[in-house]
Amino acid sequence: MSKLEDAEKLVSDLPAAEKARLLQWLVRDIGDAFPGVQSLPGVCGGDACIVRTRIPVWVLEQARRLGTSEADLLHAYPTLRAIDLAEAWAYARSHPQEIECQIREHEEA
Numbered sequence: 001m002s003k004l005e006d007a008e009k010l011v012s013d014l015p016a017a018e019k020a021r022l023l024q025w026l027v028r029d030i031g032d033a034f035p036g037v038q039s040l041p042g043v044c045g046g047d048a049c050i051v052r053t054r055i056p057v058w059v060l061e062q063a064r065r066l067g068t069s070e071a072d073l074l075h076a077y078p079t080l081r082a083i084d085l086a087e088a089w090a091y092a093r094s095h096p097q098e099i100e101c102q103i104r105e106h107e108e109a
Contacts, residue, residue: 034094036087047102048091050084053077058102060085061092 011019037057039048047056055077063073070085092099 034087034091036084037091048095048098050080050088053079053084055080056102057088057091058099058106060088061099062103064089 011022014022034048036051037048038051039046043049044054044056047058049056050060060073064070068076070082073085074080074082
């Protein structure tokens with residue numbers, strides 16, 4: 001039996017109030033999830049990148065700050081989709097210090 005099947009069995013036996021508490025916990029737990037962004041050791045120095053690519057979020061955010069339009073970014077990076085940019089902007093909003101630090105580090109290099 002998979003872990004998900006085990007969890008389904010456990011949850012089905014819970015009273016409604018406990019299911020509600022579990023749901024609240026799950027929402028908090030995945031609230032910082034960005035399915036289109038991943039950080040992997042050994043890929044782009046561990047910087048957050050768009051999945052399926054090696055395009056760091058900080059690169060896209062810095063380009064946007066410098067006035068590059070979304071259309072221009074999509075043209076410059078053919079593997080990007082509009083949803084990828086939306087995920088990048090959401091990630092950058094949620095992790096402003098991380099993105100600022102990465103931009104500064106790469107400007108100084």
